[in-house]
Each structure stands twice: as structure tokens, then as C-alpha cells.
Amino acid sequence: xxxxxxxxxxxxxxxxxxxxxxxxxxxxxxxxxxxxxxxxxxxxxxxxxxxxxxxxxxxxxxxxxxxxxxxxxxxxxxxxxxxxxxxxxxxxxxxxxxxxxxxxxxxxxxxxxxxxxxxxxxxxxxxxxxxxxxxxxxxxxxxxxxxxxxxxxxxxxxxxxxxxxxxxxxxxxxxxxxxxxxxxxxxxxxxxxxxxxxxxxxxxxxxxxxxxxxxxxxxxxxxxxxxxxxxxxxxxxxxxxxxxxxxxxxxxxxxxxxx
Amino acid sequence: xxxxxxxxxxxxxxxxxxxxxxxxxxxxxxxxxxxxxxxxxxxxxxxxxxxxxxxxxxxxxxxxxxxxxxxxxxxxxxxxxxxxxxxxxxxxxxxxxxxxxxxxxxxxxxxxxxxxxxxxxxxxxxxxxxxxxxxxxxxxxxxxxxxxxxxxxxxxxxxxxxxxxxxxxxxxxxxxxxxxxxxx
Amino acid sequence: xxxxxxxxxxxxxxxxxxxxxxxxxxxxxxxxxxxxxxxxxxxxxxxxxxxxxxxxxxxxxxxxxxxxxxxxxxxxxxxxxxxxxxxxxxxxxxxxxxxxxxxxxxxxxxxxxxxxxxxxxxxxxxxxxxxxxxxxxxxxxxxxxxxxxxxxxxxxxxxxxxxxxxxxxxxxxxxxxxxxxxxxxxxxxxxxxxxxxxxxxxxxxxxxxxxxxxxxxxxxxxxxxxxxxxxxxxxxxxxxxxxxxxxxxxxxxxxxxxxxxxxxxxxxxxxxxxxxxxxxxxxxxxxxxxxxxxxxxxxxxxxxxxxxxxxxxxxxxxxxxxxxxx
Numbered sequence: 001x002x003x004x005x006x007x008x009x010x011x012x013x014x015x016x017x018x019x020x021x022x023x024x025x026x027x028x029x030x031x032x033x034x035x036x037x038x039x040x041x042x043x044x045x046x047x048x049x050x051x052x053x054x055x056x057x058x059x060x061x062x063x064x065x066x067x068x069x070x071x072x073x074x075x076x077x078x079x080x081x082x083x084x085x086x087x088x089x090x091x092x093x094x095x096x097x098x099x100x101x102x103x104x105x106x107x108x109x110x111x112x113x114x115x116x117x118x119x120x121x122x123x124x125x126x127x128x129x130x131x132x133x134x135x136x137x138x139x140x141x142x143x144x145x146x147x148x149x150x151x152x153x154x155x156x157x158x159x160x161x162x163x164x165x166x167x168x169x170x171x172x173x174x175x176x177x178x179x180x181x182x183x184x185x186x187x188x189x190x191x192x193x194x195x196x197x198x199x200x201x202x203x204x205x206x207x208x209x210x211x212x213x214x215x216x217x218x219x220x221x222x223x224x225x226x227x228x229x230x231x232x233x234x235x236x237x238x239x240x241x242x243x244x245x246x247x248x249x250x251x252x253x254x255x256x257x258x259x
Numbered sequence: 260x261x262x263x264x265x266x267x268x269x270x271x272x273x274x275x276x277x278x279x280x281x282x283x284x285x286x287x288x289x290x291x292x293x294x295x296x297x298x299x300x301x302x303x304x305x306x307x308x309x310x311x312x313x314x315x316x317x318x319x320x321x322x323x324x325x326x327x328x329x330x331x332x333x334x335x336x337x338x339x340x341x342x343x344x345x346x347x348x349x350x351x352x353x354x355x356x357x358x359x360x361x362x363x364x365x366x367x368x369x370x371x372x373x374x375x376x377x378x379x380x381x382x383x384x385x386x387x388x389x390x391x392x393x394x395x396x397x398x399x400x401x402x403x404x405x406x407x408x409x410x411x412x413x414x415x416x417x418x419x420x421x422x423x424x425x426x427x428x429x430x431x432x433x434x435x436x437x438x439x440x441x442x443x
Numbered sequence: 444x445x446x447x448x449x450x451x452x453x454x455x456x457x458x459x460x461x462x463x464x465x466x467x468x469x470x471x472x473x474x475x476x477x478x479x480x481x482x483x484x485x486x487x488x489x490x491x492x493x494x495x496x497x498x499x500x501x502x503x504x505x506x507x508x509x510x511x512x513x514x515x516x517x518x519x520x521x522x523x524x525x526x527x528x529x530x531x532x533x534x535x536x537x538x539x540x541x542x543x544x545x546x547x548x549x550x551x552x553x554x555x556x557x558x559x560x561x562x563x564x565x566x567x568x569x570x571x572x573x574x575x576x577x578x579x580x581x582x583x584x585x586x587x588x589x590x591x592x593x594x595x596x597x598x599x600x601x602x603x604x605x606x607x608x609x610x611x612x613x614x615x616x617x618x619x620x621x622x623x624x625x626x627x628x629x630x631x632x633x634x635x636x637x638x639x640x641x642x643x644x645x646x647x648x649x650x651x652x653x654x655x656x657x658x659x660x661x662x663x664x665x666x667x668x669x670x671x672x673x674x675x676x677x678x679x680x681x682x683x684x685x686x687x688x689x690x691x692x693x694x695x696x697x698x699x700x701x702x703x704x705x706x707x708x709x710x711x712x713x714x715x716x717x718x719x720x721x722x723x724x725x726x727x728x729x730x731x732x733x734x735x736x737x738x739x740x741x742x743x744x745x746x747x748x749x750x751x752x753x754x755x756x757x758x759x760x761x762x763x764x765x766x767x768x769x
Binding site: 003004007008011012015016089090091093094096097098099100109110255256257258 | 452454455506509512513514515516530534535536537538540542544546547548549551553554555558561562565566567594
Binding site for chain 1: 348349350351353354355356357358360361362364365370371375376377380
């Protein structure tokens with residue numbers, strides 16, 4: 001199964017590379033959007049000495065984790081974003097009539113090219129800022145890899161949950177709800193201390209972007225106990241199971257409603 | 260519009276007896292009016308909840324603001340138009356769309372007010388058209404420092420609109436000549 | 444093979460009122476209306492046969508197919524395929540059937556056709572020998588060789604349909620569901636596909652359940668037919684009987700100089716001529732299409748020829764009205 005997943009990805013890249021203008025444009029947009037994201041803290045820190053006691057490099061570390069997770073999700077699981085179109089066009093019927101898990105089919109469909117450069121930006125800046133914060137030791141690296149794994153799984157689950165609304169709301173093929181949900185992640189680029197409790201709850205347990213990037217850095221810098229790692233793993237696993245359940249429930253609903 | 264170009268539906272637009280740009284502007288203004296009404300409603304609700312945190316603009320700033328706003332909207336529409344035209348030359352529209360959004364979000368002050376930029380970055384920003392689409396009208400409304408002085412703001416807005424009009428003519432002409440629509 | 448009993452499917456449709464006031468009303472208060480797509484439908488299909496499902500738009504054909512595949516839940520009644528409930532039969536069931544949707548493609552749109560075929564081999568867990576045999580067969584019979592390296596989205600409709608139909612035979616399905624497979628295709632491609640389907644049905648015993656508007660589709664592929672109208676079954680039986688009872692006349696229009704005596708060759712046909720255009724209306728019970736075409740080619744220097752099918756809606760309404768002689 002993994003083999004065919006990777007084979008299809010390879011196929012997509014090959015086909016997309018035929019359109020070189022678009023290919024490079026997408027890669028460029030990935031780099032530009034993330035550089036712009038990194039420019040914002042730069043501007044803030046040219047005006048303030050710190051944010052709630054956090055140093056600038058720590059903010060960049062948060063962004064690194066976020067970019068790696070987002071990048072990997074775009075490269076590996078982009079099919080999730082095609083789901084509204086598939087349901088609307090009826091292509092989802094084709095998926096349901098194959099003897100293959102519909103979830104597997106959805107996530108293996110397509111690739112977000114911008115994810116390549118987003119991932120690269122994150123992958124390059126992660127070791128840079130780990131080094132600058134004296135965290136580039138074996139434990140730090142191992143923890144970082146662990147966080148990257150959990151973060152990617154969590155990011156995919158959030159995307160999946162967001163896009164599942166299309167099973168219940170017939171939105172004419174285009175709905176902005178999934179995108180809006182992913183935009184909540186914008187707030188998870190800063191330490192959670194600056195937010196009121198409601199926002200913290202939202203970012204940690206409803207749309208757990210907090211666990212993708214902020215909590216990992218809290219653990220690394222020492223402001224959260226290492227036992228929080230279980231929290232990260234736990235939330236990632238639970239959220240994935242919930243997203244998967246929502247997905248299959250959504251299919252059941254789609255099958256009973258039909259149109 | 261970028262989506263229309265990708266699917267090839269833009270051909271219908273090209274054969275209509277109205278100029279491409281006029282069609283686009285008419286549609287966008289119509290859509291913006293509706294969006295504006297909705298946004299105004301949301302802002303009013305927000306004001307009722309959080310109004311005490313917000314600076315109230317003085318009425319005397321309104322006329323200057325109105326002109327600045329109109330120019331800013333025109334400028335923004337033209338910018339979007341020119342970026343969208345680039346879709347005639349590539350097969351996908353997302354890359355161009357995201358690039359445009361990234362540049363706009365940062366340099367227009369939508370993410371962080373341009374006034375907070377370090378000096379050298381502020382200078383760079385003021386050379387781009389983006390601050391004049393958002394930061395400038397807001398500054399005018401709130402009576403804040405407009406970085407280049409009010410007459411210069413109007414001037415730059417107008418100049419950039421003309422630049423984009425020129426770019427539109429150039430790119431659109433090029434596109435029309437090379438127009439092929441993916442078949443199948 | 445297929446057994447449907449009192450099958451029923453009701454959709455809840457959001458009633459949308461027109462005008463601005465209506466649109467605002469929809470925003471705050473939803474009114475639901477029930478639409479019976481399929482009502483109290485019972486029929487059976489034998490092993491290895493080719494069954495046509497005829498009906499006008501909205502007659503419930505697509506709904507029926509979706510229920511038989513198992514991607515739609517019936518509101519009432521039951522459907523059994525291979526003796527099992529498609530909804531509960533799982534992946535094993537899906538491996539035994541094949542589905543072709545006329546308006547959507549089973550192929551992965553952005554990758555070359557051959558890669559889609561390879562994907563089928565892996566996803567359906569096919570043995571190399573079986574796959575290779577089926578693959579060579581469909582490529583040859585449907586002339587797919589030039590299409591194999593092209594991504595599906597670049598294919599024309601006819602090419603894509605051929606590739607789709609080829610794809611569905613790769614895993615040797617026992618039963619094939621086709622929902623309007625020839626819609627929008629030109630006559631050559633239609634003929635290729637029909638011949639192929641007929642051949643596969645007869646050689647391998649693959650059951651075929653086909654929906655279509657086009658009577659010739661059904662004519663060339665199927666033996667039995669069920670007719671749906673408004674979600675109800677109004678005819679169930681052999682195709683020949685259906686035609687003989689309800690399809691009375693066909694029309695052929697010939698443009699060209701008449702050189703022979705068409706009247707003497709087709710005495711029972713009504714022939715009207717206007718200048719170079721001759722219209723021949725002939726009763727199908729008396730003459731086969733082949734006979735008429737032979738007569739026409741013998742008697743005319745043909746410049747252009749059109750064959751007009753009786754409208755399926757006409758046939759259906761005739762059935763409904765209880766017309767037609769036994």
C-alpha cells in the first residue's frame with residue numbers, strides 16, 4: 001500500500017513538472033509566503049524586546065515546526081483539500097465503488113507543490129534555530145523528530161476534520177469552512193500565554209495547532225515539563241481517531257442522503 | 260478570474276462586446292458592495308462589543324478618507340487584475356494567487372502596521388503599491404502619520420493605478436496574441 | 444444475480460423559493476420536500492445476462508445503480524446482488540463488480556492511463572498473469588495503444604470512455620454496472636464500445652446492467668430490459684418484445700438522387716420526397732434496419748443519410764399509456 005502511495009506521488013510530481021512555469025511558481029509561492037510569515041515576528045521584535053518572555057529565535061522555532069508539518073501535509077495528504085470538489089462532482093462515487101479504503105484514496109490523491117518549499121523552509125530553519133538556542137544536542141534532535149511526526153499527523157487530522165463538513169453541507173462544491181479552520185493556525189504562531197483562556201482552549205483542544213508547534217517549543221525551552229510529550233502524542237493520536245471517525249460517519253451520511 | 264483562465268471559460272469573456280477590464284471591474288465592484296455590506300454589519304457588531312478599545316475616527320477626517328478609500332479600492336482591484344492576468348502564462352493559478360496574497364498581507368500593513376516596520380523596511384514598503392491599499396486610508400481615517408504626507412498619498416495611489424493600467428494593457432495584449440486553451 | 448424487492452429511495456430536497464424574498468427566506472428557514480426517486484421497485488436479473496434499464500431523465504436509473512453498488516442506502520425494501528446486501532458486503536463485493544459512470548471517469552485524471560491501469564492491478568491485488576491477459580485483451584480490442592501514455596484529462600471524450608471501459612475489465616468482474624456509458628459519444632466510438640461489451644458478455648459471461656437513453660445502445664448489447672418512469676417499473680421482459688410492442692416506426696432520411704424504385708423494395712414504408720431529400724418511415728416489425736439500409740443504398744446515390752430513432756420518451760409514454768399491440 002505504501003508502495004502504491006509513493007508511486008502515485010511520484011507520478012504526480014512527474015506530471016506536474018511538465019508544466020514548469022506553474023511548478024516553479026508554486027514552489028516560489030511556498031517560499032515567499034513562509035518568508036513573509038517569518039518577517040512578521042522580525043518586525044515585532046524590532047519594536048519589542050520580547051513577547052511574554054519568549055525570545056525571537058524561539059518564535060522562529062515555533063514557525064519551523066509549523067512549516068514542516070504543513071509542508072509534509074501538503075506534499076503527502078493534499079487529496080484532503082480536493083474532497084469538496086470530489087463530493088460535488090460525484091467523483092466520490094468512483095472512490096466508494098473501489099475495494100480500497102476511501103480514506104487512503106482521498107489522501108493519496110494529488111500533491112500540493114508548494115508543500116515542497118514550505119517543508120524545505122521549515123527543515124532548513126529548524127536546525128538553524130535549534131543551534132542558536134543551544135538545543136542542537138541528541139535529545140533535542142530526537143525530540144524534534146518526534147514532534148515533527150506528531151505534528152504532521154495532527155495537521156492532517158485538522159485538515160481532514162475541516163474538509164469533512166462537505167458531507168453534511170451541500171455547499172455547491174466550494175466551501176470556505178475548511179480553509180477558515182486551517183486559518184485558526186495563524187494564531188498558533190505565538191506563545192499561548194498572550195491569549196485569553198478561551199483562545200488557549202481553542203488552540204489546544206478544539207483545533208490543536210498549539211500542539212503542533214507551540215507546545216513542542218515549550219517543552220524544548222523548558223517552560224513545560226517533559227511529560228507534556230505524552231500530551232503531544234496523546235492529542236495527535238486521539239485527534240486522528242476522531243477525524244477518521246468523522247470521515248466515515250460523513251460517508252455514511254453521504255450514502256443515505258445521496259445527492 | 261484566475262480560475263476562469265484555468266478552465267478556459269475566460270474565452271467567453273474575451274468575445275463579449277465589452278472590454279475585458281470593464282467586465283472585470285463591474286463584476287468586482289458588484290461583489291465588493293455585497294461583501295462590504297456584510298463586513299460593515301460584522302464591524303458594527305464588533306464595535307458594539309469592543310468599541311471601548313478602538314480609536315474613534317473624527318468626522319473631519321471622513322472626506323479625505325473617502326477619496327483615499329476609493330483610490331485604494333481601485334488600486335487593489337487593478338493589482339489583483341494584473342496578477343490574475345499572469346495566469347494566462349502558467350497552467351495553475353494557486354501559485355500566483357498565494358504570492359500576491361503574501362505580498363499584500365505583509366506590505367499593506369494587514370499583518371503588522373507598516374508604521375512599526377524598521378526604517379529600512381518601511382522605506383522598501385513605501386516603494387511598493389501595497390501600503391497605499393490599506394495602511395494609507397486607515398492612517399488618513401484615524402488622523403495618523405501617513406508616512407509620505409497626504410497629497411503624496413493621493414499622488415502615489417493615482418500613479419500606481421496608472422502603472423497597473425499600463426501593465427494590464429501590456430500583459431492582456433500579449434495574452435490575447437498567445438491565447439491557447441488546454442483541450443480535452 | 445440481482446434481486447430487488449420493493450426497493451424505495453426517497454430524497455429530501457430543500458425547496459428553494461425564487462426571487463430575493465425567497466432567497467432570504469431560505470437563509471433562515473429550510474423547507475423540505477420529499478422526492479420519490481425510486482418507489483416500490485422489484486425485478487430480477489439472471490446470471491450472465493445483459494439487462495438494459497431504460498427511462499427518461501429523472502426516472503431513477505442512476506439512483507437504482509447506486510443502490511446496487513452499495514453507495515446509496517435504500518429508504519425501504521431490499522436489494523441483493525450475488526445473494527448479498529451490497530451495503531454490507533464490503534470490499535470483496537466491490538472486487539466482483541465493475542462500475543462505469545458515463546459522466547465521471549474512473550481514471551485518475553492527472554496521470555497517464557497506463558499508470559491508472561497499474562494502480563488497478565495493485566489496488567485490486569491482481570495476479571500478474573491475469574492482469575496481463577486482461578490488459579492485452581482490452582488494449583487490443585479497444586485500440587488503446589496510442590492512449591496509454593496520455594494523462595486522462597488530455598483525452599477526448601471518446602478516448603476517455605474507451606480507456607474507462609478498458610479499465611473496468613482489468614479485474615475480471617462478474618457483473619458490470621454502466622450508467623449512461625455512451626452519452627455524448629460519436630457513432631464510431633459508440634459502435635466500438637457496444638461491440639466490445641457484447642463480446643465480453645458472450646465470451647466471459649460477465650453480467651451487464653446498463654442504463655441509457657440510446658435505444659441502439661441497448662439494442663446491440665442487451666437481451667432484456669426494464670423500463671422505469673418516475674421511479675416505477677413499467678415494463679420488465681425481453682428487449683425484442685419491448686420493441687415489437689412499443690416501437691412502431693423508424694425514420695430514415697436520404698439526401699441524394701433516387702436511381703432505383705424504392706417503393707417496390709419497401710412497399711409497406713411511407714415514402715415522401717422533397718427535391719433531393721427523401722424521408723422513409725418504415726414499420727420496424729416489417730423491416731429490419733439492415734434491410735432498409737440495403738434497399739436505400741441500392742436505390743439512391745447517397746450524399747447524406749440520417750437515421751432517426753424513436754424518442755425514448757415517446758416509447759416510455761406509449762408504454763405508460765398502455766399502447767402497443769400484443
